[in-house]
Amino acid sequence: xxxxxxxxxxxxxxxxxxxxxxxxxxxxxxxxxxxxxxxxxxxxxxxxxxxxxxxxxxxxxxxxxxxxxxxxxxxxxxxxxxxxxxxxxxxxxxxxxxxxxxxxxxxxxxxxxxxxxxxxxxxxxxxxxxxxxxxxxxxxxxxxxxxxxxxxxxxxxxxxxxxxxxxxxxxxxxxxxxxxxx
Amino acid sequence: xxxxxxxxxxxxxxxxxxxxxxxxxxxxxxxxxxxxxxxxxxxxxxxxxxxxxxxxxxxxxxxxxxxxxxxxxxxxxxxxxxxxxxxxxxxxxxxxxxxxxxxxxxxxxxxxxxxxxxxxxxxxxxxxxxxxxxxxxxxxxxxxxxxxxxxxxxxxxxxxxxxxxxxxxxxxxxxxxxxxxxxxxxxxxxxxxxxxxxxxxxxxxxxxxxxxxxxxxxxxxxxxxxxxxxxxxxxxxxxxxxxxxxxxxxxxxxxxxxxxxxxxxxxxxxxxxxxxxxxxxxxxxxxxxxxxxxxxxxxx
Amino acid sequence: xxxxxxxxxxxxxxxxxxxxxxxxxxxxxxxxxxxxxxxxxxxxxxxxxxxxxxxxxxxxxxxxxxxxxxxxxxxxxxxxxxxxxxxxxxxxxxxxxxxxxxxxxxxxxxxxxxxxxxxxxxxxxxxxxxxxxxxxxxxxxxxxxxxxxxxxxxxxxxxxxxxxxxxxxxxxxxxxxxxxxxxxxxxxxxxxxxxxxxxxxxxxxxxxxxxxxxxxxxxxxxxxxxxxxxxxxxxxxxxxxxxxxxxxxxxxxxxxxxxxxxxxxxxxxxxxxxxxxxxxxxxxxxxxxxxx
Numbered sequence: 001x002x003x004x005x006x007x008x009x010x011x012x013x014x015x016x017x018x019x020x021x022x023x024x025x026x027x028x029x030x031x032x033x034x035x036x037x038x039x040x041x042x043x044x045x046x047x048x049x050x051x052x053x054x055x056x057x058x059x060x061x062x063x064x065x066x067x068x069x070x071x072x073x074x075x076x077x078x079x080x081x082x083x084x085x086x087x088x089x090x091x092x093x094x095x096x097x098x099x100x101x102x103x104x105x106x107x108x109x110x111x112x113x114x115x116x117x118x119x120x121x122x123x124x125x126x127x128x129x130x131x132x133x134x135x136x137x138x139x140x141x142x143x144x145x146x147x148x149x150x151x152x153x154x155x156x157x158x159x160x161x162x163x164x165x166x167x168x169x170x171x172x173x174x175x176x177x178x179x180x181x182x
Numbered sequence: 183x184x185x186x187x188x189x190x191x192x193x194x195x196x197x198x199x200x201x202x203x204x205x206x207x208x209x210x211x212x213x214x215x216x217x218x219x220x221x222x223x224x225x226x227x228x229x230x231x232x233x234x235x236x237x238x239x240x241x242x243x244x245x246x247x248x249x250x251x252x253x254x255x256x257x258x259x260x261x262x263x264x265x266x267x268x269x270x271x272x273x274x275x276x277x278x279x280x281x282x283x284x285x286x287x288x289x290x291x292x293x294x295x296x297x298x299x300x301x302x303x304x305x306x307x308x309x310x311x312x313x314x315x316x317x318x319x320x321x322x323x324x325x326x327x328x329x330x331x332x333x334x335x336x337x338x339x340x341x342x343x344x345x346x347x348x349x350x351x352x353x354x355x356x357x358x359x360x361x362x363x364x365x366x367x368x369x370x371x372x373x374x375x376x377x378x379x380x381x382x383x384x385x386x387x388x389x390x391x392x393x394x395x396x397x398x399x400x401x402x403x404x405x406x407x408x409x410x411x412x413x414x415x416x417x418x419x420x421x422x423x424x425x426x427x428x429x430x431x432x433x434x435x436x437x438x439x440x441x442x443x444x445x446x447x448x449x450x451x452x453x454x455x456x457x458x459x460x461x462x463x464x465x466x467x468x469x470x471x472x473x474x475x476x477x478x479x480x481x482x
Numbered sequence: 483x484x485x486x487x488x489x490x491x492x493x494x495x496x497x498x499x500x501x502x503x504x505x506x507x508x509x510x511x512x513x514x515x516x517x518x519x520x521x522x523x524x525x526x527x528x529x530x531x532x533x534x535x536x537x538x539x540x541x542x543x544x545x546x547x548x549x550x551x552x553x554x555x556x557x558x559x560x561x562x563x564x565x566x567x568x569x570x571x572x573x574x575x576x577x578x579x580x581x582x583x584x585x586x587x588x589x590x591x592x593x594x595x596x597x598x599x600x601x602x603x604x605x606x607x608x609x610x611x612x613x614x615x616x617x618x619x620x621x622x623x624x625x626x627x628x629x630x631x632x633x634x635x636x637x638x639x640x641x642x643x644x645x646x647x648x649x650x651x652x653x654x655x656x657x658x659x660x661x662x663x664x665x666x667x668x669x670x671x672x673x674x675x676x677x678x679x680x681x682x683x684x685x686x687x688x689x690x691x692x693x694x695x696x697x698x699x700x701x702x703x704x705x706x707x708x709x710x711x712x713x714x715x716x717x718x719x720x721x722x723x724x725x726x727x728x729x730x731x732x733x734x735x736x737x738x739x740x741x742x743x744x745x746x747x748x749x750x751x752x753x754x755x756x757x758x759x760x761x762x763x764x765x766x767x768x769x770x771x772x773x774x
């Protein structure tokens with residue numbers, strides 16, 4: 001089975017649409033370079049990058065041939081993990097690149113991983129027809145709510161992905177594990 | 183099974199009626215999408231919470247109000263992208279209603295969002311007056327009664343047009359709907375970080391342009407009273423580059439609006455069918471270049 | 483219980499059995515108390531739109547779990563994850579309107595599905611992919627991009643993907659969609675070959691397809707199997723209950739215009755009418771009407 005997954009990596013990577021992800025990474029790098037040259041606080045740019053990259057990784061779960069592949073022995077969860085790994089690794093690399101370009105206080109890939117895990121958890125538990133769209137929208141929604149809600153308990157809880165990313169990652173991962181058969 | 187068919191009597195002679203019917207169908211679907219309304223609520227909330235506070239960066243409240251529109255723009259783009267993405271699949275390609283007319287109908291259906299953006303701009307203007315004005319500058323060059331100019335508020339309407347055009351372009355050209363979410367999010371929220379475009383050379387290219395522009399006018403040792411009395415100033419401890427003039431220009435904002443209209447036309451050109459695309463791209467290029475040149479000329 | 487003939491590795495006996503399987507989506511019951519026992523051969527599932535054919539096939543393909551009832555596929559219970567994986571190793575499934583990766587070639591697509599069916603020997607897998615594509619008549623097009631192929635050719639790529647790995651259980655949801663008559667005949671040969679070693683379950687709206695291909699027919703309506711038997715038996719249901727005339731017959735259960743302009747009717751033969759030779763179509767229409 002692991003051999004099958006390893007052999008499936010290259011064709012799966014080919015099945016993923018990389019152009020939007022590459023363009024998005026380009027925009028983020030440009031924004032970070034601008035932030036660096038402007039000398040402003042780049043934390044918000046990194047937070048946008050974390051949410052954007054997380055949404056991109058989660059959107060990679062969309063598989064046009066899912067129906068065709070629904071009855072193969074390599075389970076849908078294994079195929080999802082493969083897609084997440086294929087997209088997640090370059091996304092993390094891009095995040096580190098952006099982080100290295102700034103002197104922001106938000107350091108480490110915690111927020112990116114936490115948002116990605118939240119998106120995947122929503123994608124697993126949401127109704128199948130809109131699962132991936134809802135999952136990809138989750139990092140975006142969490143960022144926007146954190147950014148615009150007035151400070152207080154709700155805002156603090158919504159912002160845990162930024163302040164307590166590893167706990168959020170753990171909780172979302174548990175949700176993913178619980179929903180692995182869905 | 184028996185069928186009775188009726189041949190449409192007026193369709194060929196009344197294209198406006200057909201377009202109107204298409205607009206109604208598309209508008210009903212687009213306006214029924216909860217995303218732009220949820221985003222509008224967030225935008226209004228964010229705008230409402232901007233109030234001048236003692237000790238703030240001079241101009242912080244003035245600068246903070248305009249970027250609050252970003253979530254609504256994102257929502258507009260999402261809603262506008264859906265019918266254009268749907269149009270990627272041919273529906274009745276041999277029907278007499280041309281693709282250009284269908285595209286026009288989709289765009290007209292999105293116009294209510296532009297009207298809402300206009301209403302939002304009016305709300306912003308009312309809110310600023312309700313607050314008694316916003317603060318710009320520090321003593322001795324300071325005002326507590328600053329209001330956004332008409333041109334700056336018109337930017338919100340122009341941005342709504344750009345949002346519709348961006349949604350249309352990405353919806354039409356991107357093969358996977360799900361990839362639109364991160365793309366639109368990053369584009370709209372990155373441009374909402376207005377200080378990225380704060381340098382005079384970059385300001386004309388910004389999408390969400392936030393004034394005032396800060397122009398260095400003298401060293402920190404300079405006497406601020408020696409500057410013209412109508413200048414709004416910012417200096418130590420807020421800056422490390424000496425005295426700066428906080429410059430608000432309605433002319434700059436109008437030229438920026440022209441630039442935004444050009445960008446909207448260019449994006450519409452991307453979404454438009456082959457016939458008529460060239461005209462849109464030409465108009466868009468002319469407007470965009472004129473807007474850029476105008477801004478460069480106006481900025482001191 | 484299924485057994486395997488050790489000499490030929492061909493499963494014998496019952497390959498698929500279902501007892502009381504039920505599946506509902508909200509308040510809509512798509513499959514209602516279905517009982518089935520199938521062995522080797524080709525089984526056609528007929529039924530009107532919304533009858534529950536696709537849901538039943540998705541359950542048989544282990545894609546959907548039934549809400550109630552017991553299911554045994556190739557002697558294994560697919561409710562258990564390990565057994566389900568084992569079933570899937572020996573299963574081929576063609577969904578209704580399958581979507582493929584447009585940027586792949588047919589060879590790459592079939593090879594990819596073979597990998598996911600855990601065929602890890604690359605050269606053997608490649609050979610099998612080529613064989614399957616040649617079997618469905620895509621030998622010349624296997625290196626073209628899928629997005630450049632016609633709808634019928636794309637359907638055949640999906641069919642080759644379902645066939646890869648010599649499955650003992652083949653579940654096909656409307657496999658002949660988009661195929662021209664020549665391709666349909668080729669499909670029959672491919673399926674007949676598969677049916678020698680295992681069970682093929684296919685859904686279709688084409689009764690002629692069923693008559694030509696299937697040893698057994700299931701007619702579904704409103705989630706239930708309302709009739710089962712051979713195609714000849716289905717046609718026989720209309721024996722003495724089908725006739726033709728030039729006028730409407732108010733007593734007929736169903737009437738329709740035929741090509742030459744006469745009307746064909748199924749129902750109780752009126753006095754004086756001459757019975758026509760029944761077809762599977764007649765039997766199907768009669769059965770679905772009588773069960774309502």
